[in-house]
């Protein structure tokens with residue numbers, strides 16, 4: 022049985038050649054100048070699952086000795102019933118199998134007959150996941166255009182990139198919705214099918230040599246499914262390798278596939294030309310009725326049936342014997358992968374400069390936040406209203422003894438407000454963006470430092486406007502800092518610096534937390550600790566010696582001390598409201614002494630600067646290290 026189309030392959034590779042790609046050729050989707058054929062053998066993936074009750078370890082075999090290949094210019098379907106291992110195999114081939122504890126992945130995987138480094142592989146291939154995250158506030162065209170700026174050579178003009186994006190929009194039938202936002206659970210955007218096609222479009226932008234698709238037709242009606250798969254077929258006919266896991270394709274889609282790899286219970290039951298599968302099954306005693314969709318027929322034959330003990334036994338027995346029958350063929354399948362001469366693989370590296378990556382990430386974050394008008398304007402309006410209310414509440418504050426408590430209270434309130442609003446502001450948006458960034462990182466689209474700095478800068482305008490309006494209103498209504506313009510300037514600079522630091526704290530939590538929910542659950546704990554060690558509820562000098570170091574980790578301690586020093590230095594308080602024999606605090610310096618605050622304002626700024634640098638270093642390090650880790654295929658140990 023001929024397992025691959027060797028002649029077709031040879032013709033294709035001869036016509037494509039192996040010369041390096043010029044930037045303009047790189048987006049000529051009419052052909053692929055960098056063909057990549059994949060071959061894989063002895064792929065075994067299993068996980069050891071400990072049973073706490075019996076204290077034993079069971080080995081769950083997810084992929085059992087899988088062999089096959091996917092040639093440039095062909096489409097390979099990985100088919101099988103649910104739980105058969107399709108996604109696992111696709112992830113193995115795409116080098117996107119998430120690292121799992123106690124899991125083992127062995128075998129051999131070659132690109133054009135050689136091992137290839139993971140970064141180059143990621144850049145040359147694309148992976149369309151079932152439901153990839155995208156920026157909800159961007160339109161379909163904006164999403165694709167940004168992907169084009171990241172992925173296409175910088176030598177291309179804007180018009181060329183736009184033309185390219187428009188051709189993908191047309192090919193995927195997205196013209197009708199190209200100016201509609203992607204949307205999410207909160208804001209309605211494009212439909213599920215349009216979202217899926219946009220998702221495919223994003224991955225097509227870089228003109229990959231190999232395209233992996235996980236269930237590309239799920240969620241699409243049969244017409245859309247057909248048109249998406251026709252587009253994939255075109256890509257493969259132009260020299261690309263297309264590998265798709267697919268559940269139950271309609272017959273016209275099934276016929277588009279050159280190769281079929283049929284899985285059940287982690288075992289390969291067939292690998293070879295899709296057209297040969299029917300005769301192989303017939304030879305095993307399972308004849309596909311005439312005018313029957315072969316895909317439906319295979320699913321009926323290879324699906325385990327758990328409705329009763331008898332049905333389970335007979336279906337598993339059938340799968341086992343089909344697996345054994347196929348194993349007898351495996352040797353010939355292996356042979357085909359060898360003895361090929363392949364062209365050199367050309368990896369052009371990351372296409373955009375760091376500055377360009379920064380601009381694109383900044384633009385995306387900025388636009389996403391600014392389009393959330395309710396949140397952006399709402400923040401400012403609420404801050405102004407709140408400032409007026411608080412100003413009215415403290416408007417009678419003078420320079421008598423009672424005012425000392427009022428002033429200390431309001432300054433600590435500023436500290437909490439500035440920390441809270443900036444920290445939580447970044448928390449939600451950063452965790453939401455991280456999901457998209459995860460995908461882009463996996464395809465090595467840009468440097469994570471570009472995203473990190475861009476995100477920090479994009480957060481500033483939205484998080485600062487509200488608190489600064491609030492601070493300004495309250496400062497002047499209450500008459501803080503003796504109504505002195507110099508004190509007001511220092512006050513605003515302190516609030517701004519605290520805001521920068523609070524964004525950093527938010528970024529630490531968001532970088533470390535796996536989800537938005539987890540980040541929101543962890544953050545209040547940080548805030549409470551910072552409040553407790555902020556110098557307001559408990560005097561810094563009253564802290565137990567062994568806990569004193571914690572104050573240095575509290576942003577609020579520096580913020581509060583800075584605001585207090587700015588407020589009280591040189592202030593004079595009257596003793597008119599002190600009863601006879603009572604204690605009178607006459608100067609601001611005495612207030613500072615009671616609070617155990619002895620830093621100068623420049624020193625506070627210096628501490629905030631160090632705090633800022635360290636926390637951003639920590640956040641960036643966590644984000645860098647927290648990238649999704651994928652399992653590498655290890656060579657099987659010889660017995």
Ligand SMILES: Nc1ncnc2c1ncn2[C@@H]1O[C@H](COP(=O)(O)OP(=O)(O)OP(=O)(O)O)[C@@H](O)[C@H]1O
Pocket residue numbers: 068081083101102103104105106107108109110121268
């Ligand atoms: N990390 C893991 N830990 C434990 N079991 C796993 C893990 N990953 C996969 N499995 C199991 O391996 C089997 C194959 O999973 P996989 O997702 O590859 O199947 P699938 O054919 O893609 O299924 P579906 O069509 O439902 O998506 C399933 O039984 C699944 O529960």
